[in-house]
Amino acid sequence: MNFLGLIKPRTVDECFWFCETFGGEPVPLPSDDDDHRADLRVEEGQPAEDVITFYNCARAHAVCADITAGSELDDVRVSGHACEVLLHRIPVHMIE
Numbered sequence: 001m002n003f004l005g006l007i008k009p010r011t012v013d014e015c016f017w018f019c020e021t022f023g024g025e026p027v028p029l030p031s032d033d034d035d036h037r038a039d040l041r042v043e044e045g046q047p048a049e050d051v052i053t054f055y056n057c058a059r060a061h062a063v064c065a066d067i068t069a070g071s072e073l074d075d076v077r078v079s080g081h082a083c084e085v086l087l088h089r090i091p092v093h094m095i096e
Contacts, residue, residue, distance in 0.1 A: 007055050014094065017079075017094060022087065
C-alpha cells in the first residue's frame with residue numbers, strides 16, 4: 001500500500017457515485033476484462049502522473065456535474081449496485 005494506492009480507489013468511488021449514479025459525465029475507468037478489480041490497484045511501474053491525472057479528471061467531472069441542480073436532497077437514484085440512494089447520502093458517504 002502506498003499513497004497512490006489510496007488515491008486510485010477513491011477516484012473510482014467519485015466516478016461511480018458522482019458521475020454514474022447522479023448522471024454526471026462518465027469518466028472512462030481503467031479496466032481489465034480478466035481482473036475486475038484492476039481499476040482499484042496501482043500497477044508496478046505505473047507513473048504517478050497517470051494516477052494524479054485520472055484523479056484530477058474525475059474530480060473535474062464530478063464538480064462540473066453539479067449533481068444538485070434541479071434535485072432535492074431527498075431525491076432517490078438507483079446506483080450501479082442496484083440499490084436506492086438518497087442524494088444527501090452520497091457526499092456524506094464520500095466524506096466518511
